[in-house]
Amino acid sequence: MPHTQHPIELLRFNTCGSVDDGKSTLIGRLLYDSKSIMEDQMEALERSADITGGGAINLANLTDGLRAEREQGITIDVAYRYFATPRRKFIVADTPGHVQYTRNMVTGASTANLSIVLVDARLGVIEQTRRHTYLAALLGIPHLVIAVNKMDLVDWSEDRFLEIRDEIESFLPKLDAFKDVKFIPISALNGDNVVDASKHTPWYCGPTLLGHLETVHIASDWSLSGLRFPVQWVNRPNNPTDKTLHDFRGLSGQLAGGIVKVGQKIMVLPSGMKSTVKELWTYDGSLKEAFCPQPVTVVLEHDLDVSRGDILVGLDHLPGMASELRGRVCWMNQRPLQRGKKYFLKHTSQTVQAIVTSLDSRINIQTFDPEPEPAELAANDIGEVRIRTAKPIVFDAYSNNRLTGSFILIEQGTNATVAAGMLYPPTELVKPEYNDFAI
Amino acid sequence: MSSYHLDHLQYLETEAIHIMREVAAEFERPAILFSGGKDSICILRLAEKAFRPSDIPMPFLNVETGHEFPELIEFRDRRAKQLGAKLIVRTVDEAFAKGLATPTPGQISRNQPSVPKSGTSTTPASTPART
Structure with a gap:
């Protein structure tokens, strides 16, 4: 490999999918084909292939460490997997199960540059697809990949692929998110269009999944406009x-x-x-x-x-400053969010007392529409809230800055993190002449 | 090509420094586990990057297994001294004697003793026991 002109970049991504849509197989395929597997792990894998796989390696076994950990009663919310190509290093946030899906995805995706939403080509767009796409949009993940998997089971039908693409494109504008969206027809099991271009999809001219992960422009993902x-x-x-x-x-x-x-x-x-x-x-x-x-x-x-x-x-691009905040929260606790209860709110490097003064709506994941005035917000629900803090918070809209636009709510007494929040744009910005006294 | 660009190691370093400063600011009695091995040598350098020119605002802690090479112990002590840090040394034997840990059945390595979950009395009854 010749020396690259640019320094090696780091891309963080997460994979979203329901049970059995090939998430583990896809991650296994990326690790295997990029030769990121340790020798001993590889040997164990090949041994198990001889015994159980009839000679074929079960790629899903590569991520089975998680399952073993869970069987031991150790709770793993997010496992990070690492692989690299000569162009980039990758960190994959692997979120197991879908029981605590929203919570885990918020944890795993909060620092991600990119989300891969897996769609089973046979099943097409299901509720999980909409939920995952919505969550990726909500979390402000800049880049989205819709990987239409199991294309081998629909005879590599271009019509089926386009049908799925059209359906997702019909609701994407409603989400008002993503710098770019890529649709890729793949077979994670056989490796088609994952690392190497497939000979089954002559009608597809786009990049392979890994090719896209290697080249998608991420240098502008950080906000460099306001100090x-x-x-x-x-x-x-x-x-x-x-x-x-x-x-x-x-x-x-x-x-x-x-x-x-x-x-x-x-x-x-x-x-x-x-x-x-x-x-x-x-x-x-x-x-x-x-x-x-x-x-x-x-x-x-x-x-x-x-x-x-x-x-x-x-002194330019000034932030907002307020103790009355509006935003969306993902509720993560078994005890539902209730109006009027006191929490701690942690925002950047400060923690203040806060009260949820109003629960304006609960987002319907099917339609993405807000349903007004719900009684409460249960675990994994997303809703719009108003919060009053004991001290003013200096903040930006989450859509402008994921660091100064986000917060968490902490339950008093247990110190449990009960919500992740994303702030709406401030109604008023700090004025440059604000409190202008020289020392 | 802008110069506002971090490579993958610089980027991971920013995260590590951020976390160390959060720990120093938010926790009452933090410590850095320092054995003298390669991983903890890296951690110390990150701590220097996070806190210099001040002293590293937390002590170093090492739990000796009793199987260390003398050179390692010598290096551990020297490095802690160089950095002006307080080094706390405890031993696995001590932990066994106090019942803080027990040898794991079938485990030869003393690097992996069984440690009962802390605060057992407050653990909800529904928590599955580790077998």
Whole structure:
């Protein structure tokens, strides 16, 4: 392999499918064909093929580790699998079962660049297909692949493939999501159009699944437009033996959006105090500029009172700031969401008290329509809520920034994470002249 | 081609640093498990990247199996000292003696003792027992 000009990128994706639609086989096929299987694992697999498979390797066995773990009574919500090609490294979030499907998918897909929704060519679009596609849209996953599997069982019929594609395309615009959507006819079992192009689909001119995973443009998946720097940890060495370190006061965190430069004017929210970036400190040396999602330690010109939970923003592309929030939540707990109950809300690096003041609707997964004023939200339900927080939250719409637009609700007492939330756009943005006093 | 680009290792590093800082900020008594082996050497470097120029704000913890090479112990102690960290050392024998862990039947390796679930008394009765 010649040296590639670009650095190796990392693509995270998840696979969605119901039982028996070939999810395990597909992941097994990707691992097997990309030669990412350890030698000992490979030998065990070939041995089991001789005994049980009549000579053919059962690819689904590759992901059976999960099943074994579950039989031992160990709960695994999401298993991550790794494979690589010379162009990219891949992390697959494998979410077993469909009982806790919504919860697991929210966990596995929250950092994904891409979702693969598997459709059984014989069954076509079923409720699970709509649910998975909707969830991928809801979670703001930028890229979608509809893998129409088991094409060998419908005689590689182009008509059947187009029928499924048309049906999904008829509801995609309603979701108002995805940078790109790819439809690929495959047979995970035989490997057609997974890694190598199939000779059975002369009518299909698109890429193979792996070809698409290797080339889909992901460099723009992070938001680089508005500077967002939630302060995670105040970095104060207080070292009495080293003068330079004694006075060092940095703000450690990870850029959740945009680009920050030395000399740039910034505002601290919620206080509104302004300062200038003096240094961008990292262990590997100071930087002139840093970008999302890099971690840095920011040193400001002025000694402002800044602590964990505060957020530094640039003076353009300002965020919203409110204690009345609206958004969608995926409910993940057996005890349903109830209006008026107190929870903790964790948003970027701060945790505040919050009350769900109103439960506006519950989303009907069949039609994607909101059904107004449900009594409660049960586990795996998705609904629109209004929340009041004890302190104002500095945020963006989830559709603009998945880091500053998301939150979780934590149950008080048990500390269980009961909901994952995605915020609607703010009704009012922070004004640049807000609380403008010089130090 | 923009320069606003991380390769796969840099990207994974950003996540690790983020998690370490969250742990330092949110937990009461965190510790870094440091055996002196290759994985924990990597963890220490990540901790340096997360917390420098400050000291790493949590102690290191090693549970000795009793099967370590002396060079490993020497390296573990030296590295902890270099980084100015407090090193807490406990042993598997100690854990056996206190009943915190029991040798796993049929297991020769002392790296994998059986550890009863913590807080057994508060565990719901419905939790399946591990056999």
